[in-house]
Amino acid sequence: xxxxxxxxxxxxxxxxxxxxxxxxxxxxxxxxxxxxxxxxxxxxxxxxxxxxxxxxxxxxxxxxxxxxxxxxxxxxxxxxxxxxxxxxxxxxxxxxxxxxxxxxxxxxxxxxxxxxxxxxxxxxxxxxxxxxxxxxxxxxxxxxxxxxxxxxxxxxxxxxxxxxxxxxxxxxxxxxxxxxxxxxxxxxxxxxxxxxxxxxxxxxxxxxxxxxxxxxxxxxxxxxxxxxxxxxxxxxxxxxxx
Numbered sequence: 001x002x003x004x005x006x007x008x009x010x011x012x013x014x015x016x017x018x019x020x021x022x023x024x025x026x027x028x029x030x031x032x033x034x035x036x037x038x039x040x041x042x043x044x045x046x047x048x049x050x051x052x053x054x055x056x057x058x059x060x061x062x063x064x065x066x067x068x069x070x071x072x073x074x075x076x077x078x079x080x081x082x083x084x085x086x087x088x089x090x091x092x093x094x095x096x097x098x099x100x101x102x103x104x105x106x107x108x109x110x111x112x113x114x115x116x117x118x119x120x121x122x123x124x125x126x127x128x129x130x131x132x133x134x135x136x137x138x139x140x141x142x143x144x145x146x147x148x149x150x151x152x153x154x155x156x157x158x159x160x161x162x163x164x165x166x167x168x169x170x171x172x173x174x175x176x177x178x179x180x181x182x183x184x185x186x187x188x189x190x191x192x193x194x195x196x197x198x199x200x201x202x203x204x205x206x207x208x209x210x211x212x213x214x215x216x217x218x219x220x221x222x223x224x225x226x227x228x229x230x231x232x233x234x235x236x237x238x239x240x241x242x
Contacts, residue, residue, distance in 0.1 A: 032065050032066055033066065035062075035065050036062040036065045036066040036069055036072060037062075039058045039059065039061050039062035039065070039072075040058075040059065040062050040071065040072060040075060042058050043055040043056075043058035043059045043062070043075060043079070044075075046058060047075075047078075047079060047082075052079055052082055052083045053083075055079045056076070056079050056080065056083070059072055059075050059076045059079060060076070063076065068099060069099070070095075070096045070097075070099035070100035070103065071096075073092045073093070073095040073096035073099065074092070074093065074096040074103060074105075074106050076089075076092040077089045077090075077091075077092035077093040077096060077106070077109060077110075077113075078109065080092060081109060081112075081113060086113050086116055086117055087113075087117065089109075089113050090110060090113045090114065090117070093106050093109055093110040093113065094110065097110065101133075102133060103133075104130040104131075104133035104134035104137075105130070105134075106130075107126050107127070107129045107130030107133065108126070108127065108130045108137070108140055110126040111123045111124075111125075111126035111127040111130065111140075111143075112143075114126055115143075115147075120147055120150065120151065123147060124144065124147050124148075127140055127143060127144045127147070128144070131144070135163075135167070136167055137167070138164040138165070138167040138168040138171050138174060139164075140164075141160050141161065141163050141164030141167065141174070142160075142161070142164055142171070142173060142174055142177065144160045145157040145158075145160035145161040145164065145174075145177055145178075145181070146177070148160055149177075149180075149181065154181045154184040154185050155185065157177070157181045158178060158181040158182060158185065161174050161177050161178035161181060162178060165178065170201060171201075172197075172198045172199075172201035172202035172205060172208075173198070173202075173205070175194045175195070175197045175198035175201065175208070176194070176195060176198035176205050176207055176208035176211070178194045179191045179192070179193075179194030179195035179197075179198060179208065179211060179212070179215065180195070180207075180211045182194060182215075183195075183211060183214060183215045183218060186218070186222075188215055188216075188218040188219035188222055189219065191211070191215040191218070192212065192215045192216065192219065195208045195209075195211055195212040195215055196212065199212065
């Protein structure tokens, strides 16, 4: 019976055999790449035409040929996400990221999948990982800020919204959410400025209009609280003169 050690040596080690074997191996690898690419291209056509089941089957064939391909794994995640097979999509996005970590969109899509499954911590981690690769996505900063609001951290939310506005200063919704976060932090003046800016950019934002009213009320209460000690002091002075 041959041992495992014996089974590891299947090909002669002569230079001549290497000259024959290496080109054959390269040809097989190249053919696999071309076949996998062809399945990916065909899947893209089916995806664009709305035939998601056929796109999935083509991509699974590509994955069987080249299981190490990050692009195929990402495409499978996208097709499954579009098909509302969210849990399966997360598996393929994670495989794609494991094979190539530099695709920001894979992290973002994974974040949206986790969010739809109620995994807020994993969702936030995925968004932050994607933003480290591509920090120019104002829409992702918006979602990240909303996640911070949902976990009761208005300071982190304000930072996320502010970073989003550094990318796109004319993003009305980001101004509205930043204004609301500042209101929750007690910064009435900052909140009013942001909420007014949001309404100037998009007068249809009822969310901003509602929170502007609350920010104005906050400012009035803060002014009243600041004036109260002065009024009490003045009253006590008048009493002493009576």
